[in-house]
Amino acid sequence: MVTLNPKFDLYYELVKTNFKMKYRGSVLGFLWVLMKPFLMFCVLFIAFSGMGRQNNGLSSQQYAVYLLTGLVTFYYINDGILLGMNSLLDRAGVILKVNFDRKIAVLSGMTLGLINLLVNFSIVLLMALVFGVHIQIIPFLYVIGIFLSITLFTFSISLFSSILLIRFRDLSHIVDLGMQLLFYASAVFYPIDIIPEKWRFVIYYNPFAIFIDAIRQALVWGNFEHYKYVILVTCFSLIMLVIGIKVFDKNVKKIAEYF
Amino acid sequence: MDDIAINIKNLSKSFKIPISRKIHLRDYFSNPFERTQYRHFNAIKDLNFSIKKNEFFSVIGRNGAGKSTLLKIIAGIYEPDKGSIEINGKMVPFIELGVGFNTELSGRENIFLNGVFLGLSRKEIGESIDEILDFAELRDFAEVPVKNYSSGMQVRLAFSVAIKARSEILLLDEVLAVGDESFQRKCFAYFDSILGKKTIVYVSHDLKSVSRYSNRVLYLGENNTYTIGEADKMIEKYLNEAIH
Numbered sequence: 001m002v003t004l005n006p007k008f009d010l011y012y013e014l015v016k017t018n019f020k021m022k023y024r025g026s027v028l029g030f031l032w033v034l035m036k037p038f039l040m041f042c043v044l045f046i047a048f049s050g051m052g053r054q055n056n057g058l059s060s061q062q063y064a065v066y067l068l069t070g071l072v073t074f075y076y077i078n079d080g081i082l083l084g085m086n087s088l089l090d091r092a093g094v095i096l097k098v099n100f101d102r103k104i105a106v107l108s109g110m111t112l113g114l115i116n117l118l119v120n121f122s123i124v125l126l127m128a129l130v131f132g133v134h135i136q137i138i139p140f141l142y143v144i145g146i147f148l149s150i151t152l153f154t155f156s157i158s159l160f161s162s163i164l165l166i167r168f169r170d171l172s173h174i175v176d177l178g179m180q181l182l183f184y185a186s187a188v189f190y191p192i193d194i195i196p197e198k199w200r201f202v203i204y205y206n207p208f209a210i211f212i213d214a215i216r217q218a219l220v221w222g223n224f225e226h227y228k229y230v231i232l233v234t235c236f237s238l239i240m241l242v243i244g245i246k247v248f249d250k251n252v253k254k255i256a257e258y259f
Numbered sequence: 260m261d262d263i264a265i266n267i268k269n270l271s272k273s274f275k276i277p278i279s280r281k282i283h284l285r286d287y288f289s290n291p292f293e294r295t296q297y298r299h300f301n302a303i304k305d306l307n308f309s310i311k312k313n314e315f316f317s318v319i320g321r322n323g324a325g326k327s328t329l330l331k332i333i334a335g336i337y338e339p340d341k342g343s344i345e346i347n348g349k350m351v352p353f354i355e356l357g358v359g360f361n362t363e364l365s366g367r368e369n370i371f372l373n374g375v376f377l378g379l380s381r382k383e384i385g386e387s388i389d390e391i392l393d394f395a396e397l398r399d400f401a402e403v404p405v406k407n408y409s410s411g412m413q414v415r416l417a418f419s420v421a422i423k424a425r426s427e428i429l430l431l432d433e434v435l436a437v438g439d440e441s442f443q444r445k446c447f448a449y450f451d452s453i454l455g456k457k458t459i460v461y462v463s464h465d466l467k468s469v470s471r472y473s474n475r476v477l478y479l480g481e482n483n484t485y486t487i488g489e490a491d492k493m494i495e496k497y498l499n500e501a502i503h
Contacts, residue, residue, distance in 0.1 A: 006375065006380050009379075009381040017368075099336050253338040
């Protein structure tokens with residue numbers, strides 16, 4: 001019999017199981033996806049709305065959209081990095097019993113982050129609609145392009161980090177801490193302009209901050225900010241993807257005994 | 260070479276075994292960067308043999324003799340240090356029944372989950388799910404979470420999915436002798452029906468089934484020695500060496 005695509009079906013079942021297991025038995029279930037960005041949003045909005053607005057001339061409604069977009073984007077990057085890194089280790093039991101394309105484990109692990117993004121981002125769009133922030137079609141397509149670029153970037157990093165984590169478990173602590181620091185260094189809740197000139201390189205060398213700023217500028221103002229940078233990072237990710245797949249396939253069997 | 264299913268040449272695999280482990284917390288603080296010392300443990304050394312097409316080939320030996328390691332290398336889960344493996348024919352590389360089972364999920368959901376790991380498409384699983392449930396005698400329990408199954412029921416479910424895998428070569432690590440008497444008979448009937456039609460590499464401590472089915476047996480002995488021969492002779496050798 002001709003199989004439709006067993007690899008895709010494996011991916012599909014893994015995603016379904018991940019999803020079911022994550023929200024199984026919890027009263028609020030899938031609402032938890034919204035809870036984290038929403039509560040963070042409330043706290044940051046109350047604390048920083050004054051500062052955010054002064055520097056950008058945003059109304060408080062605009063600042064709300066601006067802030068929530070930043071949070072949602074940051075959480076997508078954060079999910080991608082952490083879920084991707086842990087994807088192999090989380091599946092250790094299966095990996096030692098059956099040989100299948102391990103990249104499916106990485107992809108299916110990261111898909112949970114994508115589902116979260118879709119839900120969170122629809123809230124952003126809803127909020128923009130309610131608060132009268134007009135989102136134009138072309139900049140919106142640009143935003144989708146940036147999200148694709150982020151996905152490519154986090155996936156190609158995960159091809160390395162998921163393997164490395166098996167041999168070097170400290171990585172999990174390092175990355176946890178790193179992502180927390182990056183949250184404050186990525187201009188999520190404040191405009192880039194308030195950073196003193198001599199420290200601004202921290203932002204320019206941080207693709208996350210640029211991604212976040214580009215998405216926000218496109219949504220709130222309809223600007224095509226940082227497009228050269230986004231293209232550069234996308235090209236870099238593509239190269240990393242090609243090398244990453246080679247490195248991953250070559251090493252994934254060698255680390256089997258270290259699970 | 261057309262009648263060879265698996266050809267193994269000069270196969271070696273060793274593992275690093277830590278000698279001095281850091282046990283107490285203070286070991287980490289007093290010398291956090293001290294490297295743990297390792298020795299090499301040869302699980303398999305210079306193994307040479309080939310398995311014919313449609314042969315029932317068993318592997319026996321004491322715990323730690325390298326049986327499961329060998330199976331994992333054939334499946335491609337471990338990479339050998341040296342040597343080569345050639346595989347002719349379609350092989351679904353699973354070595355245990357019920358791979359991917361999630362005990363929180365229902366029997367039906369687990370059939371899908373397990374099935375996709377065995378390379379089946381969701382469509383095919385959907386088409387044969389009634390057959391699988393009937394063979395497992397679990398139709399009434401299809402919607403019950405597998406954690407509430409008895410261990411016999413779990414194995415029955417797993418076995419019933421596994422025989423759906425389209426594989427000319429089967430790798431089986433301790434899978435027979437499961438379930439109750441009537442299900443065991445069903446399993447044996449299944450084995451009788453595929454005997455001579457599929458290549459089976461069978462690792463087991465159940466010497467009765469080894470002796471009943473095997474064309475040849477590989478006995479992995481002490482110090483990486485190995486012998487291949489007729490089932491009953493190998494079992495005798497194993498029993499002699501293992502007990503004395």
